[in-house]
Amino acid sequence: MSKRVLTTESGAPVADNQNSATAGVGGPLLLQDQHLLEKLARFNRERIPERVVHARGSGAYGYFEVTDDVTGFTYADFLNTVGKRTEVFLRFSTVADNLGGADAVRDPRGFALKFYTEDGNYDLVGNNTPVFFIKDPIKFPDFIHSQKRDPFTGKQEPDNVWDFWAHAPEATHQITWLMGDRGIPASYRHMNGYGSHTYQWTNAEGEAFFVKYHFKTNQGIRSLSSEQGAEIAGKDPNSHQTDLLQAIERGVNPSWTLYVQIMPAAEAADYRFNPFDLTKVWPHKDYPLQRVGRLVLDRNPDNVFAEVEQAAFSPNNFVPGIGPSPDKMLQGRLFAYADAHRYRLGVNHTQLAVNAPKATTAQNYGRDGLMASNAQGRAAKNYEPNSYDGPAETGRPLSAPLAVNGHTGTHEAPLHTKDDHFFQAGELYRLMSAEERSRLVANIAGGLAQVSRDDVIEKNLAHFHAADPEYGKRVEEAVRALRED
Numbered sequence: 001m002s003k004r005v006l007t008t009e010s011g012a013p014v015a016d017n018q019n020s021a022t023a024g025v026g027g028p029l030l031l032q033d034q035h036l037l038e039k040l041a042r043f044n045r046e047r048i049p050e051r052v053v054h055a056r057g058s059g060a061y062g063y064f065e066v067t068d069d070v071t072g073f074t075y076a077d078f079l080n081t082v083g084k085r086t087e088v089f090l091r092f093s094t095v096a097d098n099l100g101g102a103d104a105v106r107d108p109r110g111f112a113l114k115f116y117t118e119d120g121n122y123d124l125v126g127n128n129t130p131v132f133f134i135k136d137p138i139k140f141p142d143f144i145h146s147q148k149r150d151p152f153t154g155k156q157e158p159d160n161v162w163d164f165w166a167h168a169p170e171a172t173h174q175i176t177w178l179m180g181d182r183g184i185p186a187s188y189r190h191m192n193g194y195g196s197h198t199y200q201w202t203n204a205e206g207e208a209f210f211v212k213y214h215f216k217t218n219q220g221i222r223s224l225s226s227e228q229g230a231e232i233a234g235k236d237p238n239s240h241q242t243d244l245l246q247a248i249e250r251g252v253n254p255s256w257t258l259y260v261q262i263m264p265a266a267e268a269a270d271y272r273f274n275p276f277d278l279t280k281v282w283p284h285k286d287y288p289l290q291r292v293g294r295l296v297l298d299r300n301p302d303n304v305f306a307e308v309e310q311a312a313f314s315p316n317n318f319v320p321g322i323g324p325s326p327d328k329m330l331q332g333r334l335f336a337y338a339d340a341h342r343y344r345l346g347v348n349h350t351q352l353a354v355n356a357p358k359a360t361t362a363q364n365y366g367r368d369g370l371m372a373s374n375a376q377g378r379a380a381k382n383y384e385p386n387s388y389d390g391p392a393e394t395g396r397p398l399s400a401p402l403a404v405n406g407h408t409g410t411h412e413a414p415l416h417t418k419d420d421h422f423f424q425a426g427e428l429y430r431l432m433s434a435e436e437r438s439r440l441v442a443n444i445a446g447g448l449a450q451v452s453r454d455d456v457i458e459k460n461l462a463h464f465h466a467a468d469p470e471y472g473k474r475v476e477e478a479v480r481a482l483r484e485d
């Protein structure tokens, strides 16, 4: 078999890929050895900054198919016909560890979905948990610092993790979730995905609804105990990646059913929980799940770096008919992601194949910048309005307007009648079976007992007591028993 010719990056043939050129046999290298210089220089530049969170992940392509009519609630084009299919890319991730960490760890999982719709890309950047640790974006960098490596010890420190939580009573609900049975998914296929935040849908008549997204796994929920997780993470750090890759290679395509909870906008103000508080769920008896469609993953990316590492999702990428709610956390995220991409991937990251629209084309007057491709606007005018045939605005609002009132200021999110930091955490605890409660208590105590300061332990215990007296008592006893050992 005759092989294709190896070339330099400019396409010139390479004569020798085994021996670098030297001045005489055994002499020093020659600067004129272009192939060697280029090879070493490119190698030095292979890495880009890893994501500041969710560094470690796996991705796959597939499609979303509408199974139920939701046109009464949104005029989003990709949801407007039963049977309509839209191509998607989904990146799963762990949150806290670096790129070289392990998959089978106790940590939330990212569930970042890009719908390549005919109205542009819609990014729904969620997690496998319906709630989150905090509800104001101003706390996010501190929260993440406390969960990642300590600047002095270079490793994750229970002192930092629990000290942050001691000062964040609103995290009690998410901690109860994370330390419970679903805290270590068996694989990316065996967990649900949630939009977590409340979003806004607008129908063709301009009526607004608030929605929460739930992607329920059709593979069934499967999780690992702390002991199983530790064993698998040690033996095969890539366990989730292997599972996803091999399932799709075998044609066992994972799927999820999308349901939404829908709240008419007028009900938001008087709902007993603040519907825009990310640390809370909406009980299903208040707003039942309504089926929307089916998400299927059926194609592995050809190249992990190009398509998974360079994938860029932004909660600010909406399509007409879908928009943000006033959730402060979501609002913070509307800025943070595209800013992260401009740093990590550059201003033209939207031109990379995985990030570019597939069912339409981007047409605007943004130009140039580092790594701009030739196609960008070509000879067309680069200003607007213009007297030529350049792209123009539609004049149609993308989503219904949100009413606002009051004074500017650094306000806490408003509390509704049933809102406090602990009620829903207690409800989750009380839902658990006796065995689940025992595992939850053991998982929390295992971490909390490692904290060096009694006052930090006490503050955390107070949160579990406030959620449910039995919960608090059991965690306290378990921590005491471990510390007396």
Ligand code: HEM
Binding pocket: 050, 051, 052, 053, 054, 057, 091, 092, 093, 109, 110, 111, 112, 125, 126, 127, 132, 136, 137, 138, 140, 195, 196, 197, 311, 312, 313, 329, 330, 332, 333, 336, 337, 340, 341, 344
């Ligand atoms: C104000 C709060 C938050 C801020 C400032 C924030 C910021 C970030 C940043 C900067 C990244 C890295 C992006 C990149 O380099 O590509 C990221 C990734 C991610 N975040 Fe957040 N985040 C926040 C809260 C959340 C919440 C509440 C969720 C889920 C509901 C979430 C889900 C994700 C996911 C899934 C990724 C990985 C996306 C991917 O696969 O590329 N984040 N976040």
